[in-house]
Amino acid sequence: MTGVKLSFPHPPARPDQVPDFSDIVIPAAGELPVPPLDLTAEQSRAMAVGLIRVLDDDGNAVGPWADYLGDLSADDLRRGLRDMLRMRAIDRRMMNAQRQGKTSFYLLCSGEEAIGCGFQRQLEKGDMNFPTYRQQTLLIGADYPLEMLIGQLYSNDLDPLKGRQLPIMHSARDYGYFSISGNLGTQYVQAVGWAMACALRGNGQIAAGWIGDGATASNDFHSALLSASTYQPPVVLNVVNNQWAISTYTGVARGKGETYAARALGYGVPALRVDGNDYLAVIAVSRWAIERARKGFGPALIEWFTYRVAAHSSSDDPSAYRAKDEGASWPLGDPVVRLKDHLVARGEWSEERHVQAEAEMLAEVTAVQKQVEAHGTFVDPQPISPAEIFRGVYAELPEHLRRQRQEMGH
């Protein structure tokens, strides 16, 4: 016996226990400064281990990052609120559709709406996101047509991908949304390559990589950080830390590291850690990092600190591994409620208007959903031609695929 023992990280609470977020340190809003665009990794340390917040507990926007957003109009914020409400309506309707068997799979982003909705609104046409499966919000923020978004979920003829990809694995080049891969982490380094191409071509565009806290354990997270550090391309590397990788607690991927943001410092990449449930903090820091990249100051990493309220996917049951109602206990609140409260406090919104807006979004999404369902669902399929699977494997159909297509009967 040596007394040497391994460490196996555990979440603070399991299903039979009371949710416990007491270990999470939440600094007051407005404490951290807005750094210069040429921020170095070393100078960013306080921001990488702290938490940038703009909205305080009473819904007021406070501190230097609030001042940085000085020109932001109430209309911009109302649009952000509408984006998030639209996302919630889609999640609600599509989760129902999955339960009714109309689609094979769905995946909610409840609690994380502010991140993608806010980030996307700061991008310009031609910029490219390399998203994970939980950043549908980037499409919403890009005003992606709902017919195509829902068509993809139903794999019908309105699906731009013609049924080739799992529902939620969208691809929308014209809307800055790279084709999603089911292999986690791989696209983080592809984002770096895309950004390098932007720099080499001098087209003024940037790339944004997205990864979850769990997938930061994958090789390509480190590949991307090293490559970004080496070549200094215009890329914003986002880590969405939502505390859970399916059933695996975030501490397993994090190990004894202090924050995910702090990992970037060892690569010489400046990093900021942000309250991901604070829409104003999201747009402020997104705007800063995107401007930094576009002006040639190189990569930055942003850790969005948030919570995955829903199950991992429609195939997952979180009651088997985490405390009941943990999401409701999340100390950083609900991004929709927080932005609503802020607008109400400013006299730019009201509870009545909010209820009305929720109903409007649900009605809009429901109407589009019905229209898309007329083109077929899993319950009532209108099959896409099987010959479609042979298209686009190569630019030109090779002889052996032509023979196989004939063998299939097409």
Place this chain on the structure above:
Amino acid sequence: MARMSMIEALRSAMDVKLADDPAVIVFGEDVGYFGGVFRCTAGLQAKYGEERVFDTPINESAIVGIAIGMAAQGMRPCVEMQFADYVFPAYDQITQEAARLRHRSNEQFTCPMVVRMPTGGGIFGGQTHSQSPEALFTHVSGLKVVIPSTPYDAKGLLIAAIEDPDPVIFLEPKRIYNGPFYGDHSGKSVPWSQHAAGEVPEDHYVVPLGKADVRRAGSDLTILTYGTMVYVAEAAVKAAGVDAEIIDLRTLLPLDLETVRASVEKTGRCIVVHEATRTSGFGAELIAEVEEVCFWHLKAPILRVTGWDVPYPHAQEWDYFPGPERIERVIHKVMED
């Protein structure tokens, strides 16, 4: 025309493409300032600058991942894996990302890139500098897999690969980088500069992907092979005194089945030769294809000569290597039937 080694021919292909297409970009471990451990990219950085030709960290997954990002935006990366044995950290990026991007995005994104890698043994490289991983790529839909056997083909195929709209795995048989090899490791090797196949045009030309080359016309039997083994097969045929047709496949995926079929229908006998290990090797695929389309023309079972199903040994390299004697034995066996 000039006499070039395969290394020089490959460099010439990259030179031609770097000059005529600003989207072409070359990178990998040591390929920039130094010009690669095999000197394949020597001088290219000095000529085109480090934005076009540059060194990378030792991170194959990043090399390919970056190339995918660049290719998706419309650039034409031609990257180098220092050895084919090192490609495995990048296997995920190649097989599940590059190969699938066009199809899964319904052609919104494409991946016109080339991954070059020195393949095969015969240089006392031991287990991790000698492997022939072609079958691991021919199993992947969406890829093209190329392996040249002459300097002329190497240049023409590499230019075709760089110009191809799809991702291409470009395997370079390193044993014949500097001259042909007839399987006799104790014999003197002839450099390409003294060999007719070393004649290579200096300008742009293409050897199309997906077209095999009938290297030696014959009527007794067909030998299907590629890369270094084309020369070993030639030596075996000479020693065996048979009139064999030797087909250099040049592109394994897509396969030129028509040339293969025409030859086997003519000769009625077929053997398959490759250096890679046998089980689930590309030879199995070739035999299955030939059997399907030529069964009624066959006078004898199709046999194969391959590396053994063991890791490539260092000291016993020539025991592993499918030399001319092994091929000759199998030729005689097939001719007996």
